[in-house]
Every structure is written in C-alpha cells, then in structure tokens.
Amino acid sequence: MAPIARPNVAQPLSPHLQIYRWTWTMAMSVFHRITGTALYGGTALVAIWLVALASGPRAYGAVAWFFGSWIGLLILFAYTWVLLHHMLGGLRHFVWDTGYGYDKPKRLGLARATLIGSVTLTLVIWLLAVVLR
Amino acid sequence: MSKVDPRQDARLSIRTPRSRVKGLGASGHGADHFWMQRLTGASNALLMIAFVVIVAKMWGRPYPEAVALVAQPIVAILLVLAVVSVTIHMRLGMQVVIEDYVHDTGLKFAALTANTFYAVVVAAACLYAIVRVGLGGLV
Numbered sequence: 166m167a168p169i170a171r172p173n174v175a176q177p178l179s180p181h182l183q184i185y186r187w188t189w190t191m192a193m194s195v196f197h198r199i200t201g202t203a204l205y206g207g208t209a210l211v212a213i214w215l216v217a218l219a220s221g222p223r224a225y226g227a228v229a230w231f232f233g234s235w236i237g238l239l240i241l242f243a244y245t246w247v248l249l250h251h252m253l254g255g256l257r258h259f260v261w262d263t264g265y266g267y268d269k270p271k272r273l274g275l276a277r278a279t280l281i282g283s284v285t286l287t288l289v290i291w292l293l294a295v296v297l298r
Numbered sequence: 299m300s301k302v303d304p305r306q307d308a309r310l311s312i313r314t315p316r317s318r319v320k321g322l323g324a325s326g327h328g329a330d331h332f333w334m335q336r337l338t339g340a341s342n343a344l345l346m347i348a349f350v351v352i353v354a355k356m357w358g359r360p361y362p363e364a365v366a367l368v369a370q371p372i373v374a375i376l377l378v379l380a381v382v383s384v385t386i387h388m389r390l391g392m393q394v395v396i397e398d399y400v401h402d403t404g405l406k407f408a409a410l411t412a413n414t415f416y417a418v419v420v421a422a423a424c425l426y427a428i429v430r431v432g433l434g435g436l437v
Contacts, residue, residue, distance in 0.1 A: 202395065205388045208420045215377075215427035218368060221436070222361040233358060241357075248346060255339045262336065294354045 189276035196280075197254035200247045207244055245290060250283035331390055338387035345380040352377065362437040374432040381424040389417035 185191065214232075217224040231237045257275050260266045266275050352373055356364050367373055392413045400406040430436075 198395065201388070201391050205392050208384060208388060208424075211381075212420045212423040212427075215368075215424050215431075218364060219427035219430035219436070225361050225364065229358075229361075229364075241353075245350070248350070252343055252346060256343065259336070259340070290350060290354075294357075298358075 190272055193254060193257075193276040193279050196250060200251040200254070203247050204251055207247070210240070210244075242287070242291065246283055246287040249286045249290075250279065253279045253282050253286075331393075335387065335390045338383045338390070341379070341383040342387055345376065345383055348376045349380050365431055365436050368428065368431045369434060371432070374428050377428050378425060381421055381428070385417045385421040385424075389413060392417075 182191075182195075214228055217228040232241060257266075257279055260275065266272055352367070356367055359367070368377065393410060396406060396409045396413060400409050
C-alpha cells in the first residue's frame with residue numbers, strides 16, 4: 166500500500182468535550198463511563214470484604230467497623246447510586262441495541278430517566294434497608 | 299520492520315479479500331467483545347439485584363451470622379456467578395477505556411496487561427473467599 170501523503174502544516178484537531186455545549190445525552194454518556202470506572206475500582210472493596218470474611222472474626226470485624234462508620238456508610242450509599250446508574254445506563258444501551266429510542270424526544274427521555282431512576286432507586290433501597298432492619 | 303500487517307497485504311496472502319474480512323472486522327475478533335459485554339451486562343443486571351440484597355442483609359451482623367449467610371448454597375452460588383460475570387464485564391469495559399485514551403503502544407500494552415491482571419486477581423480472591431466460607435469450619 167502506498168503511504169498516505171500528509172501536508173507538512175499544523176492541521177486543526179477535531180474538537181473535544183470542552184468545546185461542546187453540555188446536553189443530557191452527552192452528560193449521561195460521560196456518567197456511564199465514570200460510573201463504570203468507579204465500579205471497576207469498587208470491586209476491590211468487594212474482594213477485601215469477602216477475603217476478610219474468609220480470614221476470620223478479627224479481619225471481618227475491622228472491615229465491618231469501617232463500613233459501619235459514617236465514611237463507610239457514605240461509600241456504600243455512593244456505591245449504590247453508582248451501581249444503579251451504570252445499570253440503568255446499560256439498560257438504556259439495550260434499548261438502543263434494538264434500534265428504538267434514537268429520535269430526539271425519546272433519547273432525551275431515556276437520558277433523564279437514567280438519572281431520575283438511579284437517584285429514586287437508590288433512595289428507595291436505602292429507605293427499605295432502614296425500615297426493614 | 300514493516301508496520302503493515304502482512305495478512306492485510308493482498309499480494310502476500312492467498313486468501314481472498316472477502317475471506318480476510320468476513321465476520322472478523324479490524325481487530326480480528328468480530329463481534330465477540332461487543333456481544334460478551336452485552337451478555338455479561340444482562341447477567342450483571344440480574345445478579346446485582348441479588349448482590350445488593352445480600353450486602354444489605356449482611357450489614358451490621360456479627361461474624362457467625364455473616365458467615366452462615368454466605369455459607370448458604372444459594373447465596374454462595376449467586377456470589378460466584380456475580381463475581382465471574384462482573385469481572386469479565388469490567389475487564390472488557392476498561393479495555394475500551396484504555397484503547398480510547400492511551401495511544402502510546404507500549405503504555406497501552408502495559409495498561410491492557412494490568413487490566414487483565416487486576417480482573418483475574420479480583421476474581422480469584424473473591425472466588426477463593428466464597429468457597430472457603432462455603433466449605434464451613436470458620437465458626
């Protein structure tokens with residue numbers, strides 16, 4: 166294959182995120198990637214929790230104490246929202262995979278439903294957890 | 299060393315151009331990555347409901363009760379499934395993020411390797427712990 170000839174001058178780069186006006190769909194796309202990355206790191210907490218359980222009462226006591234502290238509870242609360250937001254974002258992608266929901270009102274509705282749904286579900290789960298305990 | 303993949307050079311390959319691209323695409327893996335991400339996404343959605351319930355039930359319980367809960371076969375099996383599904387899904391997801399943002403070949407290779415190592419270590423640690431608790435004898 167012949168090499169592609171490139172002009173020897175600085176070419177304009179394609180604009181990136183900071184150029185565009187924020188929209189719902191763009192924000193939810195960015196959120197999906199950020200929450201996915203956060204969950205990626207969060208699995209280490211799950212591993213620590215399970216390994217502590219297998220290690221004995223001392224190790225588990227330390228982990229249980231941490232997740233019972235206010236910072237631990239804050240992490241669990243944030244974790245719940247991040248998990249649910251990423252889950253609903255994924256379900257939104259499943260809807261798109263079928264070819265449905267690409268027109269403007271539908272994609273705006275889906276993007277809003279992702280955020281409203283994740284916040285609502287997080288509050289419902291924590292309310293249930295507190296009430297049923 | 300030529301940067302062009304010799305398999306892509308029609309003068310060196312006996313395969314027809316169509317057979318070279320059929321069902322595989324640029325990465326040579328077809329839709330495997332996309333499909334596996336969707337498949338584990340669907341299983342994650344179901345398994346995470348169980349996971350949230352299990353964590354909520356365990357929170358604040360003394361050690362013997364927490365062990366007894368995870369040692370129940372249904373709980374242990376659900377946790378094993380969740381760990382397998384989640385670690386495959388997160389490895390694929392982080393792979394896309396790395397491929398999008400890390401352009402230096404060496405750095406990308408290192409990041410992709412570290413990504414796989416991390417996913418395998420998390421999976422091995424979680425699975426060992428669940429089996430250890432499930433086999434009993436801890437309390």
